Amino acid sequence: SLQMMSKKERHQQEALWELIHTELSYMKRLRVITDLVIAGLLNLHLSGHLLEVRPELLFSNIPDIIRSHRAFWQEVMSPMLQEVRLTGKPFDPMWLQHGFLTFSERFHPYLKYCLEEENMTEFARSQIESNPRFHMFMSWVESHRLAVRMRLGDMQAKPHQRITKYPLLLQAILKRTEHAHTRLAVQRMLDSVSSFLDSVNCYLQSMDEQSSLYETASRIEGYDLLERISEDVERQVREFCQIDLTRPMKGVGPTHIRKLLLEETLKIKEKKDSKVEVVALLFSDVLLLTKRQRKSNRLRVTRPPLAIEHAHCRPLRDTS
Numbered sequence: 001s002l003q004m005m006s007k008k009e010r011h012q013q014e015a016l017w018e019l020i021h022t023e024l025s026y027m028k029r030l031r032v033i034t035d036l037v038i039a040g041l042l043n044l045h046l047s048g049h050l051l052e053v054r055p056e057l058l059f060s061n062i063p064d065i066i067r068s069h070r071a072f073w074q075e076v077m078s079p080m081l082q083e084v085r086l087t088g089k090p091f092d093p094m095w096l097q098h099g100f101l102t103f104s105e106r107f108h109p110y111l112k113y114c115l116e117e118e119n120m121t122e123f124a125r126s127q128i129e130s131n132p133r134f135h136m137f138m139s140w141v142e143s144h145r146l147a148v149r150m151r152l153g154d155m156q157a158k159p160h161q162r163i164t165k166y167p168l169l170l171q172a173i174l175k176r177t178e179h180a181h182t183r184l185a186v187q188r189m190l191d192s193v194s195s196f197l198d199s200v201n202c203y204l205q206s207m208d209e210q211s212s213l214y215e216t217a218s219r220i221e222g223y224d225l226l227e228r229i230s231e232d233v234e235r236q237v238r239e240f241c242q243i244d245l246t247r248p249m250k251g252v253g254p255t256h257i258r259k260l261l262l263e264e265t266l267k268i269k270e271k272k273d274s275k276v277e278v279v280a281l282l283f284s285d286v287l288l289l290t291k292r293q294r295k296s297n298r299l300r301v302t303r304p305p306l307a308i309e310h311a312h313c314r315p316l317r318d319t320s
Contacts, residue, residue: 005090012176016091019169020077026162027073029148030066033059033155036146040137053134057123058156060116064109065159072099072106093173093186100170100189104196110163111203117160124152163200166193209257216260216281217245220290223301243301249285259284278302287311 005013038055045051055062076099084091099106127134142151170190177183223243249258262282267275268289279299281288287306290299 006178008176008178009090012093012173012178013090015169015172015176016093019096019173020081020091022165022169023069023073023077026158027066027069029150029155029158030062030069032146032148032150033062033158034066036144037141037152037155038062040141044137050131050133050137053127053131058120058152060113060120061109062113062159065107065113068107068109075099093177093182093189096189097185100166101192103166103189103192104199107163107196110159111200113159114163114200114204115207117156120156121153124156128152164197167197206255206257209259212260213245213258219297219299220245220288221293221298221300243288243305245283256284258286283308285309 038059041050041053041055041058076096080091080095083089083095128138129135138152141147142149167190170186170193174183174186174190177186220243245258248254249256260281260283262280264280264282265277266280267277270276277291278289279292281290281299285308287308288301289303289306291302292299
């Protein structure tokens with residue numbers, strides 16, 4: 001009973017109950033998305049309305065996330081609750097081991113959801129601003145009693161908020177757990193969850209870097225030969241004057257993505273008394289000197305690419 005527990009044990013039970021209670025509350029919030037927003041949209045689709053607003057554009061793979069949490073509840077949370085009800089014993093964190101040690105396998109759908117979250121919120125914003133019918137639909141949704149005062153942005157943010165809360169909940173349990181064996185088990189659960197969240201962050205960062213690289217590469221339209229000798233020579237050499245920044249870097253694994261470290265407009269000497277303006281692009285492994293094309297933001301490479309590993313910098317007395 002609570003009277004026979006130490007203060008720390010009571011606090012541990014409160015922390016475990018918060019984990020269970022917030023999990024159930026979160027699942028109820030997910031039901032609002034499916035039963036109110038998505039069901040409402042699909043019903044309108046049957047009448048030929050708002051066909052341009054597909055559920056996955058607003059909530060990505062939310063059905064996969066819901067299935068993951070239902071399985072987590074049925075296989076992890078519910079058995080612990082049943083044990084407490086049948087025996088009258090306190091919550092035992094050891095019941096959570098299987099669920100949290102397999103966290104990355106259970107909640108893998110969050111990778112896709114977090115990756116598409118920015119696109120979802122931008123799509124929703126643009127639709128609310130430009131689509132009166134969607135604006136009317138969301139006004140009805142957000143004023144519905146089942147929405148419990150959640151706005152569309154709140155609904156879209158719930159999954160990301162929930163997945164990042166698990167470490168805090170487990171840390172609260174660990175802080176209030178006394179027995180060394182149980183503390184070790186909870187720490188392993190916390191490490192498992194933290195490892196998954198780190199992998200999500202790394203994945204998102206990698207996708208951002210890749211997207212940024214593709215955007216930069218799309219601005220480069222080609223490369224001028226240093227000296228035009230003849231059309232035949234130019235035609236023969238042209239195929240070797242192609243730059244594909246999206247190709248893997250030499251000497252490193254495929255997980256290392258080329259990054260644009262610096263973009264700067266410079267003036268360099270071309271002849272004795274003249275200077276030319278160039279846009280220098282410093283990447284992880286190469287330096288490109290380019291010229292901005294007129295009336296566009298596109299760039300054309302005007303010097304041979306310089307591999308950073310072969311580059312040497314020397315200070316000059318003449319700063320002009």
